[in-house]
Amino acid sequence: MTEDSIKVKICRYDPDRDRQPYFQQYLVPAERQLTVDEILAWIHHNRDDSLAFRTYKCYKGMCMTCLVKLNGRNVKGCATRVEPHTEITLEPPDGGRVVRDLVVDFDRM
């Protein structure tokens, strides 16, 4: 990567259309650390209006609505920072039924 950026692979899956999940790649400009939430919001705003993810914020790292699997581990998207010049993989968080892309049903989680 020649300019400051983060390479993001996101697991996409629309149960109404896709037979199985697949990964889609995005390049997010990043001159400083960005949280996962910031990365998703940028992608949705600037690259892909079809991306489904939880947008609610509690502003204090408590509500867990932003739960997402980052590089294989469940984390809070709002409170987890990613360095520029890294590559990350985002998937729906473990434990919930996948609704679409990164959104899961929190029932029974």
Added chain:
Amino acid sequence: MEVLRIQTDVVIIGGGGAGCRAAVEVVAFTACDRMLDLERYGVEFRKYDDGRFFQTPMPGQTYPRSCFMMENGQHMSTVLAKQSARHDNVRVLKDFFAYGLLRSGTSVVGVVGMDMLGGRIVAVQAKATILASGGYTSLWGFSDNPPTLTGETLAMAYRAGADLVDLEFNQYYGTDVIWPPSVRGTVVLYELMIEELADGEIIDREGNPIIQKPLPIRDDAIKTIFQTVSSGKGTEHGGVYFDTTKSPKGEAKVREVFETMTPKHYQFIIDAAGIGLAKVPLEVAPASHYQCGGIFINERGQSTMDGLYACGECAGNFQGANRLAGSALCDTQTMGARAGGCADDDAKGRQLLPIDEADLGRHVDLMLGRLTKKSNPVRPITVKETIRSTMDTYVAPFRDRKGMQRGPSIMEGLREELPKLVAPDHKRYNIDLMEAVEAILMLDTAEATFRSAMFREESRGHHNRTDFPDTDDQNRRCHTIIARDGDKPKLSKRDVIYTLLPPEEA
């Protein structure tokens, strides 16, 4: 798209000088009972060793009244959610984006929303509908409330024909983080700056303290911070610095203050921004925080439309012009129980009124119309952001006619964009589809707020006009009402009802 129909007795939409005395009395006289209910459900209150409730005087109280729950509203709402899940006759529709009230004749007969998980429109036909959806604080771009609180339910009530009240009384919190973006909107407790606690300073871009100790009340601090930024002495990102780095208490003691008093916020700022408040100054500024006004209700929680009730922050009248610290949670429990009880009583004596299919059709079209192809498509986010930044600029802690009058014309311009709003065609969890409908409704609430703020030509409580800096009790000690008249908004004054003591005798 499938429309799911549900019938019920009562549907509650959850999710924000001028307070009529009867509503105030409900809060004052039933607060203790509601608190004991909460304790019975499992909420823990701070108590003395002998079992008495710990109470302190919050600003504006004549006696120590305020009680404290461990972790405040978060704890209370978790307990209440668990309690309501125990009842078989309570059905919760999760991830339900309510966006329209169903009308039949002059009555509200239910609500329309989108089931975001299943991707279906749902029409809930009900004998009584209660809006308990929180305030419209995130109609402003810089806000410390969740981004979902953009005032759709006020627009829904307005469109259905209900009166809205006192929309101009907008409370700000003075020291919310404005930079970096990952923590923008997080509350940094101003009160911690006192000498006894962190003993830090609020400073301008040159390092000069701008607020003297003992700390003034929040409203005065907001004025000072606002003026510092307006005069060009603010930080790069439009704030001031919350700086504890030179505190005589030392870093370890300051850190202890943050870790004891606001542990979650302190840790969140470290995790999300890599900033330790005790080590690094933080850029803060006044952000939109709470709304006193909303859907007009009486002491039974009834709106001016048959079949429609409201309570909590989305309702107006109780809070008047200036919300006191410690009153908002109390409002939710007292008026919440009251509205629920009265709606239930009324529902018992009613029939389920039929849905007007043409009305339902219009609500369905509002949503589905976004999915058709447009020649000059507009992303909903661009309309939302323009509304929010317009509110930030012109309906600010200090406002004047010259600025505010630009609001309605900007909103008019945005209305012309609405037919071009488009969303991708996905059934489930379609964010742009939801945002398109949010944008449409936000325009109504924003315009109503602008017009109300221009209508009240005085300063009172949380409405501060630089062009009318005095309080006008002779002409303006009353409510501002805005309601639909045909397809235009109509503004009027309404008397505040004093049942016991008028303010001059209190």
